[in-house]
Amino acid sequence: MDLRLDELALAVGVAAGFEGIGSLALWRRSSTPLQWNQAFLSGLSIAAVLLFPLTLLARGAALRTITGVVILSAAVALPLTLWSILRSVRERWRRGVELDFAIVGLFGAIIGLATKFGWENLKNPYAWDGYQIWATKAFLLFTHGSLTHDFLVPGQYDRLLDYPPLLPLYHAVLSAIRGRFEWLALEPNYLIFFLSLLISSWSLARNWMGPRAAMFTTTVVAAMPTFLGFWSTGGYADMPQAALLIAAVAAATQRDPAPGRHPLAFLLSGVLMVKSEGSILVWILTGAIAIYVLLRMRNEAWTWLRRHALGVGWVIIAVAALRAYLAWIPSQDAMYADPSLAGFTKGPLVLLHCWKHLGDYTEWGLLWPCFAGAALIIWFRGELEQKFAAAGVMAALGAYTVVFYFTNWGDVQLHIDQAFPRLLVHLAPIATVLVIASVVPVMAPAGATLPAAEKRRTRRNKVSGGRGTRRPKRARGN
Amino acid sequence: MKRVLAGVFATLFVLSVAHAYYVRVDFLRTRKFALALNPGHLQQVETVRRHVPPGSTILYVDDQEDAWNMGLFRRSLYPDYVLLPATSGQEIRARRQRNPRPDYPVRGAIVTRRYQGERDFTVGIPLPENSVGVPVDLGMWN
Numbered sequence: 233m234d235l236r237l238d239e240l241a242l243a244v245g246v247a248a249g250f251e252g253i254g255s256l257a258l259w260r261r262s263s264t265p266l267q268w269n270q271a272f273l274s275g276l277s278i279a280a281v282l283l284f285p286l287t288l289l290a291r292g293a294a295l296r297t298i299t300g301v302v303i304l305s306a307a308v309a310l311p312l313t314l315w316s317i318l319r320s321v322r323e324r325w326r327r328g329v330e331l332d333f334a335i336v337g338l339f340g341a342i343i344g345l346a347t348k349f350g351w352e353n354l355k356n357p358y359a360w361d362g363y364q365i366w367a368t369k370a371f372l373l374f375t376h377g378s379l380t381h382d383f384l385v386p387g388q389y390d391r392l393l394d395y396p397p398l399l400p401l402y403h404a405v406l407s408a409i410r411g412r413f414e415w416l417a418l419e420p421n422y423l424i425f426f427l428s429l430l431i432s433s434w435s436l437a438r439n440w441m442g443p444r445a446a447m448f449t450t451t452v453v454a455a456m457p458t459f460l461g462f463w464s465t466g467g468y469a470d471m472p473q474a475a476l477l478i479a480a481v482a483a484a485t486q487r488d489p490a491p492g493r494h495p496l497a498f499l500l501s502g503v504l505m506v507k508s509e510g511s512i513l514v515w516i517l518t519g520a521i522a523i524y525v526l527l528r529m530r531n532e533a534w535t536w537l538r539r540h541a542l543g544v545g546w547v548i549i550a551v552a553a554l555r556a557y558l559a560w561i562p563s564q565d566a567m568y569a570d571p572s573l574a575g576f577t578k579g580p581l582v583l584l585h586c587w588k589h590l591g592d593y594t595e596w597g598l599l600w601p602c603f604a605g606a607a608l609i610i611w612f613r614g615e616l617e618q619k620f621a622a623a624g625v626m627a628a629l630g631a632y633t634v635v636f637y638f639t640n641w642g643d644v645q646l647h648i649d650q651a652f653p654r655l656l657v658h659l660a661p662i663a664t665v666l667v668i669a670s671v672v673p674v675m676a677p678a679g680a681t682l683p684a685a686e687k688r689r690t691r692r693n694k695v696s697g698g699r700g701t702r703r704p705k706r707a708r709g710n
Numbered sequence: 711m712k713r714v715l716a717g718v719f720a721t722l723f724v725l726s727v728a729h730a731y732y733v734r735v736d737f738l739r740t741r742k743f744a745l746a747l748n749p750g751h752l753q754q755v756e757t758v759r760r761h762v763p764p765g766s767t768i769l770y771v772d773d774q775e776d777a778w779n780m781g782l783f784r785r786s787l788y789p790d791y792v793l794l795p796a797t798s799g800q801e802i803r804a805r806r807q808r809n810p811r812p813d814y815p816v817r818g819a820i821v822t823r824r825y826q827g828e829r830d831f832t833v834g835i836p837l838p839e840n841s842v843g844v845p846v847d848l849g850m851w852n
Contacts, residue, residue: 357743363785384793415746448720674712
């Protein structure tokens with residue numbers, strides 16, 4: 233089997249270029265995998281947002297411009313990042329490392345699962361979406377050097393034009409550096425998104441639990457493609473959408489963000505730029521953040537807004553860029569825009585059929601019933617951030633169900649069967665983290681101090697001398 | 711009690727992952743996947759390119775709408791050719807008389823062998839076999 237190591241190395245190099253752009257935007261140098269991941273996703277998101285304005289300004293040179301910046305950025309960022317990581321590892325080694333065999337074992341399992349993902353990803357040929365949508369959009373970007381009104385037939389609208397450009401951009405930059413287009417070169421990028429997904433899962437889990445439980449959670453997420461099979465591999469965009477979504481949620485709930493700018497705004501713009509459903513997710517995320525700020529900050533909400541004005545502005549620019557691109561095509565939403573088909577009988581049909589998928593053991597095991605239980609536990613005993621995350625997942629589940637009410641497919645069930653399980657892929661990693669986060673305090677030995685509780689206590693002690701933007705949380709036993 | 715529960719849960723998880731892992735790896739090891747752009751398809755495209763001048767519209771003629779196979783040819787022939795579908799003799803005539811892209815004149819057609827409808831090509835060229843795709847031939851008008 234051809235492992236296509238040259239493509240993989242090039243994909244890593246392009247990722248390093250995006251990481252450099254992200255580091256510059258975040259105004260920091262990455263010295264940990266988490267920081268590298270945030271910078272990479274931020275840089276990629278920024279490039280995806282700027283692609284349409286560049287298309288208007290530079291016409292056919294938009295891709296060349298971004299590729300040039302990526303090459304330059306990789307040349308500068310890669311040695312700096314490697315040096316930072318090496319220095320950070322050396323310092324930790326000097327301080328002494330205590331090996332936890334449970335963590336080492338789980339880490340080994342994650343490596344095995346990631347290797348299997350890489351193999352499966354390279355071996356699976358593209359099916360419909362991978363070939364006919366994502367690789368084709370990259371091919372068009374590569375051929376024209378910018379976004380285009382035409383999708384293969386000049387002058388004829390195709391609904392596939394509506395899909396946002398983040399993934400095709402990555403593929404097209406890789407092809408531009410290579411000098412030729414290779415249809416299957418999307419696959420090496422997928423392995424990088426999968427590793428990004430795992431790093432973000434670890435990061436989100438660490439916000440709420442200790443290292444052992446967090447590593448276990450990451451292992452469960454790493455095992456998902458093994459259980460789910462085809463949806464995570466084969467060139468579908470749902471796994472990268474999940475990677476960006478969980479990265480955004482992890483950044484939003486991160487307690488000790490690295491110095492520099494907060495990456496959340498860039499990550500939100502990335503969520504918007506992967507798939508059309510990203511717009512729904514960004515609405516939910518921004519709504520949750522707004523409510524959280526109002527609840528926690530109250531009178532200081534205005535101060536918070538002023539402090540994060542750049543970030544808020546960036547998200548608005550990203551939304552405007554996407555809307556402008558859709559108007560430029562011009563988009564004709566043909567799939568979810570026929571309310572005349574909606575009727576009283578269609579509602580329960582949609583609801584029941586979506587629920588059937590949520591409870592289908594062969595598709596998801598017990599994940600979604602467990603998530604329902606976890607949401608209840610979190611409601612009564614969870615932390616505020618967990619409540620927001622769980623409510624966000626439930627809101628997204630509701631939104632993903634409701635959209636099928638407006639489908640113009642004659643066979644609604646067929647549409648749900650084809651699309652709904654893949655939409656659930658976006659939410660599954662966050663749901664997994666929440667399920668384990670809800671159980672960890674219950675399973676902890678009596679008297680054990682959990683990291684979250686420990687951090688809360690530290691914060692309470694510090695709060696009098698802090699910046700005063702967060703209200704101390706009421707003490708609550710685990 | 712909690713430790714026992716955690717142990718049971720962890721063991722069940724490890725066993726189920728190991729089982730799923732084995733099943734998937736075995737599936738991947740034994741299954742032969744066919745690439746969308748397999749050698750047979752690429753040879754067909756090469757033959758079409760040899761006979762039809764670039765800057766032409768080519769029709770994809772089939773009894774039924776087959777978005778996958780038409781999509782493969784459409785992508786492989788882009789951007790030198792425009793590929794448009796036609797499902798009947800009447801549609802072929804209409805496409806030739808009222809071509810939506812006059813700058814890309816209709817010069818040929820990729821015709822599936824299952825197509826039973828009317829045809830008026832002056833030249834017929836058999837295309838190489840493709841073990842995965844629908845068998846097709848090339849039809850041309852002088």
